[in-house]
Amino acid sequence: MSRWTPKQIAHMREALRLARQGWGLVSPNPMVGAVLAKRGRVIATSWHTGPGQPHAEVSALALAGPKAKGAELYVNLEPCNHQGRTGPCAEAIIESGVAKVFYSVPDPNPVASGGAARLEEAGIQVDRGLLADESWELNQFFFKYSTTAKPFVIVKAAASLDGKIATRTGDSRWISSKAARNFSHHIRAGVDAVMIGRTTAAKDDPELSARPWGRRKMHRQPWRIVLDPLLKLPRDLKLFNPQLGGPTVVVCAPEAGQKDREGLRRLGHAVWEVPRAASGLLSLAAVIDEIGRAGLQSVLIEPGATLASSALLEEPVADLIHMFLAPKFLGGKEAPSLLGGPGLENLGLAKELDILKIGRMGPDIHLVLRPSGAFGPSSVQPQAPILGYGHLTDDLDELYGTDPPDSPEAGD
Ligand SMILES: NC(=O)c1ccc[n+]([C@@H]2O[C@H](COP(=O)([O-])OP(=O)(O)OC[C@H]3O[C@@H](n4cnc5c(N)ncnc54)[C@H](OP(=O)(O)O)[C@@H]3O)[C@@H](O)[C@H]2O)c1
CATH class of the missing domain: 3.40.140.10 (Cytidine Deaminase, domain 2)
Structure with a gap:
């Protein structure tokens, strides 16, 4: 009692x-x-x-x-x-x-x-x-940052029921529902930074801004972070648009050219150098450390297949995963799956995730998952269970007002 x-x-x-x-x-x-x-x-x-x-x-x-x-x-x-x-x-x-x-x-x-x-x-x-x-x-972002000086890391991804993130011809807009995409804008609105890989930036040209629906006006935008080892992304991408507000950070490898770095800085963007990991990709652990050093308490990773594999398997950094599964099959051996990368050699290497929540977001299945070893309550509240509220979903209408049926499509 x-x-x-x-x-x-x-x-x-x-x-x-x-x-x-x-x-x-x-x-x-x-x-x-x-x-x-x-x-x-x-x-x-x-x-x-x-x-x-x-x-x-x-x-x-x-x-x-x-x-x-x-x-x-x-x-x-x-x-x-x-x-x-x-x-x-x-x-x-x-x-x-x-x-x-x-x-x-x-x-x-x-x-x-x-x-x-x-x-x-x-x-x-x-x-x-x-x-x-x-x-x-x-307040888990605040608690993690206060006790570890590292940001709380959320990974969000959407796929079909058979785990595909695009059809075999590359058609990917949209796999998940408007409700799920709105929810993603809600998470963007609450985090300090949003991070993607180079290929997603080049192919999708996302703005990476938080555009929650309804009455809430954003008074600041999350930082945009893109992993571009050799600084090859075209400068006319939307995420380099200075009108967006909030900085864009390009993370590069040690061998990235000085001229490219200076060019980006002249345009008002930040450039962070991190070492490469054993995989040859940029070290995500080092990126997370840099994010913490910048004083950012939370980051949302919106990964393509390569970054998903890197963040969830090769160099696991996620504290929480939001997964949307659209109730449809796309099939196709060549169609890209949620996780790319080299993959695991045997089942024994697969780590189980805690399922914190199985819910619905519009027509989609919404899973909230916690990898083992993720930031937990022990430093603050030793006995606390992790409730898996999945970022306050019950209060979305209260924060933003109900989403009118004719509101503009949320997207990248
Ligand atoms: N369904 C979804 O939820 C979702 C979300 C986002 C994107 N997508 C789709 O995913 C596709 C792109 O995925 P992708 O696998 O080709 O590429 P990606 O994950 O967007 O980007 C991968 C590239 O980022 C750079 N990178 C640097 N360090 C990295 C690290 N530690 N881990 C991973 N990447 C690192 C590398 O660039 P270098 O090659 O220069 O080394 C790497 O090739 C797009 O078509 C996009 O539409 C789907």
Whole structure:
């Protein structure tokens, strides 16, 4: 039986719902919501809207004013205890006269943690762990980055039921449904970077921008990262368009020409050099390290067959996989499959994936998978199961509004 009352659970659930409004707006900060309640009734709510903006607790307290005295505060992350761009939440809570604080998970950031201890020192009751699993899952990008300095890596791919990503003549638009493609824009909207391989860039000429439907306006675009070992991609591709906003990074091999590097930099793009892996391709582990060094907390890989094989088999880097399977067969020995590369020699080498979710996205099957060894909750919440919410799918309508049937086609 839960040690929390249904009312307390409902208040924290509301804090989490509010926190989710920050999807794509708050990085490098976590998504945080706060609810102030007195005698079971909500008196103020708020959520963190982005870097430099007040923390959720502080803005809820400001809304409540003197009514905060004696109230309970529900917040999905331990209140901070440091002076950053905004003041420490712990001090604001103490000053407000709040009687009790419920928080879900500790702040893993050594600079900001210690808020709960400070509150207790000041005589405020503190209750930890309410809806900890959901709260951990909500901010896994932030938790992974804070504890490893590496980004959380998502791989997203779509295929037919027989695992094909195009027909034998190369026709690939679109295998998955509009609902699945909309969902991909939702993920793009929430990550710090989107990454593809050279061939996908050259063949599909994607913009790699996040274009979620409905009322949400993107205030920033994810970084675009393309793996182009010898810097041979034509410069008139859409992802080099300076109007898109947000930088484009081209990752190259040590032998890439200096002139090509300078040319790209003159156009305002970044060039990162990484070593080659044993496969001869660029080392993905090194790319992931670079992404972390740039301060990016999450990356979505949208791989062609070569990059999929590289990211899922040869140099596994994924923490979470979103797979869409369209209920159709394409057949054809020559038609490309989801994973290219050399492939495994024997079954014993195949690693099992945890299936976190089997759902539907429009007509397609939506699988959310977790490779073994992927980032887990242990550093933050040792017992937490991984729930496989698959990026807040239940809240998409709330974030964007319902997708009108005549809305423009989402695509690359
Ligand atoms: N169904 C889907 O979900 C989906 C998603 C995206 C793309 N696609 C399709 O996939 C096709 C392209 O796939 P592809 O297999 O030919 O190419 P790809 O995976 O898009 O790009 C592969 C190329 O990227 C470069 N690269 C550098 N480091 C790499 C690394 N560690 N791992 C992988 N690639 C690395 C290499 O360029 P060099 O050759 O210069 O060494 C490599 O040949 C397109 O037709 C596209 O439409 C399908």
